[in-house]
Amino acid sequence: MVEPLELGRFISTCRKEKNLTQKQLGEELGVTDRAVSKWENGKSFPDISLIEPLCQILDISVSEFMLGKRIEPEKYQEETEKAWIASxxxxxxxxxxxxxxxxxxxxxxxxxxxxxxxxxxxxxxxxxxxxxxxxxxxxxxxxxxxxxxxxxxxxxxxxxxxxxxxxxxxxxxxxxxxxxxxxxxxxxxxxxxxxxxxxxxxxxxxxxxxxxxxxxx
Incomplete structure (x- = not known):
């Protein structure tokens, strides 16, 4: 699994690409904007039950979430395997x-x-x-x-x-x-x-x- 701070930066980048505020993202997930802020600052990690809906909202795959970065289509299988082994x-x-x-x-x-x-x-x-x-x-x-x-x-x-x-x-x-x-x-x-x-x-x-x-x- 990627480091919390690196993952937080990735979540923040994807959120901004979707033109969502921390409050709006939190409302869609049923959490507070403070919880989202902690994720993005690397102080906490999203609950496992929130990972899939969070990925859907940010339009990323679970593998990209675990790696904390976008995956190029031709390297998707390779990067997915790395994310799996890291977990x-x-x-x-x-x-x-x-x-x-x-x-x-x-x-x-x-x-x-x-x-x-x-x-x-x-x-x-x-x-x-x-x-x-x-x-x-x-x-x-x-x-x-x-x-x-x-x-x-x-x-x-x-x-x-x-x-x-x-x-x-x-x-x-x-x-x-x-x-x-x-x-x-x-x-x-x-x-x-x-x-x-x-x-x-x-x-x-x-x-x-x-x-x-x-x-x-």
Whole structure:
């Protein structure tokens, strides 16, 4: 959300463009001219129930109101997304970030189910459909969140879910029932060690990468 003083100046400018006094604007919204004055001076913010009617009176969009400026038609979608992301608080950002990674892990898990189904066509078709739906959901969320800031909102979440993503691939590959039991114990231990070391490496790399990208963004 834009700073209160900047928003107040925008409200004042739009009001004057409509040739309305603070009193006239207040009467149309059912508030006092003193309340309008406080908005324009950045001392208070309009009640959420007044935002839509205020935008209608001033002939601006809700996105323009949230950004505190006019939006050029060709940049409307981009600016609207920025206004939306700016309105989200950090806990909600973390939740959406985790949803993205959970969907990715689920997609990997679904893709591995046919390995245990021994070529059953119906299972393959269902898994392919579910996998496509999950991948589309991840793509949609990742594409719609502007500037990818969400993906790096918390480096620790980035690291943890990257490890889970890594393990879902590695364990699915190494722990197939028809292969794992035939391996010598020494080779099984070597594979476990490789998985653990790989998981630690992935965690460190992804956390460092997320921190660097968050600073750049």
């Amino acid at each position: 989200l608080d950090e806990p909600l950002l973390y939740k959406i970030q985790m949803i993205i990674y959970i969907l990715q892990i689920a997609a990997v898990a679904v893709l591995q189910i046919p390995l245990f189904a021994h070529g059953v066509m119906r299972v393959n078709v269902i898994c392919a459909g579910v996998w496509c739906a999950l991948v589309f959901a991840v793509y949609y969320l990742d594409k719609k969140i502007p500037e990818r800031n969400l993906r790096y909102s918390n480096p620790w979440i980035e690291g943890i879910f990257s490890v889970l993503y890594f393990l879902s691939i590695m364990l699915g590959f190494f722990l197939r029932k028809d292969e794992w039991g035939t391996l010598p114990m020494a080779e099984q231990m070597s594979l476990w060690a490789m998985i653990v070391v790989g998981g630690v490496f992935v965690f460190l790399v992804r956390v460092c990468s997320a921190r660097k990208k968050r600073k750049v963004n």
